Amino acid sequence: MFIKKSIIYLFIFFLLSLFFIIGITIKNSYQIQENLLTESLKNKALAIFNLIVDMRHWNAQYDGVYVKSEKLQPNPYLDPNFIKSEHGETLVWVNPAFMTRQISDIASKRDGFKLKITSNKLINKNNAPDEDEKKILDYFDKNPETPYSWEIKDNQFKFMGALKTEKACLTCHSKQGYKVGDIRGGISVTFDVANEFEQLSEINKEKTQTIIFLIIAAIGALITLLIHESMKRKDEIKISKLNESLEVKVNELDEFNKTLHKKVQEEVKKQREKENLLIQQSKMAALGEMIGNIAHQWRQPISAVSAIMMNIKWTAISEGMNKEFIDERMKEANEQLSYMSQTIDDFRNFFKPNKEKEFFDLDLEVRKTYKILKDTLQHNNINFQIFSNKEIMVYGYPSEFSQVILNIISNAKDVLIERNTDKPKIEVHILKDEENIYCKICDNGGGIEEKNINKIFEPYFTTKELRGTGIGLYISKEIIEKHMQGLLVVKNNELGAEFIISIPIKEEEA
Known part of the structure; x- marks a missing residue:
């Protein structure tokens, strides 16, 4: 009866431990995927910011450009803000800030993201920072080496990069007291990320359901095995009782014969154990560090395979998949798995004795x-x-x-x-x-x-x-x-x- 209770308690402990380990694993997997998504969004915003900065540099090196346009109204905050050509045409002066606002209008309508140039020292009051942007600008002023800041708020990815004053900028901004190298403002990039995180949540939900199904199947198989072993054990006990009386007599005779031989073996064994113990301890210590190395070497390929599967899922949802795409992703996944297999071979060969x-x-x-x-x-x-x-x-x-x-x-x-x-x-x-x-x-x-x-x-x-x-x-x-x-x-x-x-x-x- 005591043995049965012990088995039940051990089984419950095993299940709880299994659930705990799987829960931690799932949580870590979700965190890795969320970090990958966040990093991708940050890189997207940073690329947009750098593109706008490059455009501004191009504009600034020519002290702005003049554009022929009937629809584009001159910027009232620039003086002069237009000129007349020799043919009597109106050419509007477009400086870097004015060009940034024009691109922002196009991007907002066509590409789904917003651009905004802002500063603590304004020329155009329409560019005044909101409360969050004001905090970031103040932080840039106190920490001029910080290149950018970002946060996810209200399903919006909000990125702001710092703008440093360059020599070409002083054409328009010298009156505000800026010097070359000063932080004179920032450009924010904002876009909606609700869809991306919703897709990630859906993928994680499906993965969790699959894992739960596998756990239930494993528990069912384990319970079946325990029932089978319990019935088998009952039969073995019956047979064991029939043999006990005979075994006692046989064991008494064997014990007498083994006593002398055993003592000799024990002394020899003790001597060998003293010699082998230190070597074994050293190997176990090395083995422990090797296990840590295996975990470290596997972490990156496992994350890579997870990212490949996420890529396949997103592509299937947004664009559909063709055979060439699937073959390429499977090739990448197999390369990662081959690397993991080679790692096992390397460690196995390392501990193979000569x-x-x-x-x-x-x-x-x-x-x-x-x-x-x-x-x-x-x-x-x-x-x-x-x-x-x-x-x-x-x-x-x-x-x-x-x-x-x-x-x-x-x-x-x-x-x-x-x-x-x-x-x-x-x-x-x-x-x-x-x-x-x-x-x-x-x-x-x-x-x-x-x-x-x-x-x-x-x-x-x-x-x-x-x-x-x-x-x-x-x-x-x-x-x-x-x-x-x-x-x-x-x-x-x-x-x-x-x-x-x-x-x-x-x-x-x-």
């Missing part, structure tokens, strides 16, 4: 290890370089050697991040002389404290407090010196720490 020594390319193993850590290093802006003149073959265990390189580079990475090093970098130099092969790993993290440099390879010594195990460098030294008959030492140079691996050359390597 049973026997073999000759391997030192440069190639270093590059394989870098491939594992590449995304993590790039994410933290750590520059990584390998200096190697030619192929250098080494005799040993490539998988264990890769673990050594991984431990040293990971430690260097942690130091660079913890110390917030300016322009962080890690370099690997592969060299060779008549007797030895050398692999030097250097960083610019400031080096190791003198009081710790002689303890760095001791087991369980760490400066990382809660995050460190203190076994990575110890295991690295054991692998190089005991398994590959080499030497691993460390010293400080003028920029940081320098780990030097030296391995004797075998005759076949020479």
Whole structure:
């Protein structure tokens, strides 16, 4: 009875955990999609703003242009605002601000977005800022390095870019006291985004419904399996009771025979466990970091596949899809999935043990290890370089050697991040002389404290407090010196720490 209750409680806990994990996953997915949409809208507004600024620059370099038009009325705030040609035609003077307003009128009617030029020092009172625009202009005045500001309010995407005073602008605005480089106003770009967010909500709704259906199906299958296992268990208990009496007698005899042998095995096992425990702990620590690297490397392709599916959905709604479009999107999605599959192969090969020594390319193993850590290093802006003149073959265990390189580079990475090093970098130099092969790993993290440099390879010594195990460098030294008959030492140079691996050359390597 107690076992049944435990199973029920465990099942309930499993369901709650599953719902929680799926809920968090869905929420994060929705947030990513919303961020992508917002970024797209911002880029659209920024492109429009930059186009208007380029138009104004063109107009300003000619001190405005004169336009022949019967419908266009001269700007009353410009003086002079028109001229007469030698043929008696009226030519209206159009400066950058006047041209911006004309384009805004066209864009509002045809393209669905509004443009407005405004300032805290007005020439034309019709361009007076509203309350929100006034706050942004004041912010630009206090923070002149801020190029633009945006917000989504009342289903409207409201963007405003800052306008800096240039020499050509002083033709019209010198009387307002502006100097070159001053913020003299801004251009706002406003358009409706209700439809875009409604489409995003619809996509998320359909995705949620699909996930809920799959969860219900999975729960149904799990309940069926539990019922089957429960019935199977009852039959097994009946058979087990019939065999218990016989097994007791057999076990007593087996236990007597095994006691002596077991004690011998236990002593041998304890000795082996002591030797293997540190290596296993080091591998598990490396495995934990590898899992983090997998998650980091998968995040971008998963987001890319999600964006591709969103693109297909929007295109289907707005324009319809043809075979060429679908094939292109599927190709992009398959490329992302192939990248994820290759990531799994890379990590699986990295942890594949080598049973026997073999000759391997030192440069190639270093590059394989870098491939594992590449995304993590790039994410933290750590520059990584390998200096190697030619192929250098080494005799040993490539998988264990890769673990050594991984431990040293990971430690260097942690130091660079913890110390917030300016322009962080890690370099690997592969060299060779008549007797030895050398692999030097250097960083610019400031080096190791003198009081710790002689303890760095001791087991369980760490400066990382809660995050460190203190076994990575110890295991690295054991692998190089005991398994590959080499030497691993460390010293400080003028920029940081320098780990030097030296391995004797075998005759076949020479």
